[in-house]
Amino acid sequence: MRGHLKAWCMGAIAAMASMAIYAIALGFFLALTVLVASMEEGGGNLSQATPELTAAIVLLTQGVGFEAGSLKLTIIPLLLTVLLIALLASFVRRRVPCSWHGYIPGAIVWLVVDVGMAHGVPLVLSDSLWLVACKGALVFTIGFALGAVPGSTILERARVWWHANVSARLRDTLRLGALLGLGLIAWYLLIGTITTLAWIIANHAAMGRVFHMSGMGTGSRILTTVCSLAWLPNLCIWAMSWVSGGGFSIGDLAAFSLWNGGSSSLPPLPVFGLLPQAIPDDRLRLTLIAMPIVVSAIAGGLTLLLHRGFSIRTIDPDVPERSPLNVVVSMVYAAGSFCLACVVLIVATVSLFGLSSGALGRDRLGHVGVDAMASTRVLGHPTALGLMTAWLVTAVTIAAVHGFRLLAQRYGTHIDDTAPAASLPEESAAAETGDAASTPRVIMSIPHTKEVHDDDNTSTDTKGSGLRLP
Helix, strand or coil: CHHHHHHHHHHHHHHHHHHHHHHHHHHHHHHHHHHHHHHHHCCCCCHHHHHHHHHHHHHHHCCCCEEECCEEECCCCHHHHHHHHHHHHHHHHHHCCCCHHHHHHHHHHHHHHHHHHHHHCCCEECCCHHHHHHHHHHHHHHHHHHHHCCCCHHHHHHHHHHHHHCCHHHHHHHHHHHHHHHHHHHHHHHHHHHHHHHHHHHHHHHHHHHHHHHCCCHHHHHHHHHHHHHHHHHHHHHHHHHHCCCCEEECCCEEECCCCCCCCCCCCCHHHHHCCCCCCCHHHHHHHHHHHHHHHHHHHHHHHHCCCCCCCCCCCCCCHHHCHHHHHHHHHHHHHHHHHHHHHHHHHHHHHHHHHCECCCCHHHCCEECCHHHHHHHHHHHHHHHHHHHHHHHHHHHHHHHHHHHHHHHHHHHHHHHCCCCCCHHHHHHHHHCCCCCCCCCCCCCCCEEEEECCCCEEEEECCCCEECC
16 A cells, blocks of 8 residues: 555656656746847847746647637647657656556646646637647656556566467567568658758758848847757658658648749748758659668568568578478568558558648648648558568569579489490490490400410410410
8 A cells, every 4th residue: 555655646746747847948948038039129028928838838749739819830849749758758767667556646647737737828729628638648648658668567467478379470570560660660750850951951041041031130040940949850750751752831832842842922930941942853853752662672671581580591492491381481471571561651650740740820821741641652652662572572582593493403303314324444445446346355264275286296275374285
């Protein structure tokens, strides 16, 4: 009972502490930003609105948008969301055990804070109160699970049950499929991040012109740039869609893809100055579009051939692990693993594209970001094609090598059976000298005698004895 009470207290403390640290740090930064903007731009003191603005941003971090006049903001700052979840997970990992006794009080405290902020914000929230509670519970559950589950007895029990009820080959297949799907997502996000950095390097002058047209001072420019970093992961996800041929849009005002880009009617937000132009080179566009196929084909081939993967080799009947049946079964399991990787990829991309998009206003700015289904299709089809290509190339190569071996063995054995027998050394020498009429020598063990008849006497010559008789 005492241990349960301690778990209840620690769960509530972890939720309260993580939310307090996050809100206080965010509030101080927003207060500094508002203060610098008031000093450089003039106008009244806006610091009084800092608590309400802080509460609105905390709710926006958890997916709850808000409206203020003509402004409607529902684009989640994914960097702040990741930081909030990581902060909660670190508190839970240090103090809270993985049990319902720690989760329930922590979730209650988290939801009370969210509902209190929702009531205290003078802005119009885009979600109802029950939906605010559901989104807050989801964020808390993710953070609690990431902090409490690793290294817990629950995970160990699940691992024991998994090994006891699932065969080793199926476990490896599922593991490799999940890792392949997550690895492909990581590679695509890396490509999107590199693309975003290329946009920043190429278009930083355009962002400076937007700052100049807006009349911002140096301090406001610095703090605005830091604020924009909260939506940097969103831009990387949009770049992932853009580089694969999907593109993204800023409402009805502009659409950006490899074939078109740029607009003069966008709102004067400095981050919009970084958005890309169209690529005029057809070869470069073709290279970018083919990148998912190449990446997935290479990843699929490595998964099939490496020892940490399926370790598939050519057929060798003398080795039990490389018998025809085992190789065929391994290829079937590999096909199932690739299907699972595609499912993981589709679920992850739909979630990322959906979370990164939102509204920046009403009507013409009602949707900013990517079309989740269209971008998933543009990225998923090349990935599936690349994995299928790797599988087919491996299967055809194995079949071809095995077929050539069978043909070589068959015709090699036939030639050996019809070859003439080896001749004796004497016959070979005779054949080389062309003496076709030569006869083989007969060696006798009995001595051969010969009689010689003369006119006066008769002699007998025995060659074997060497004697001469009168």
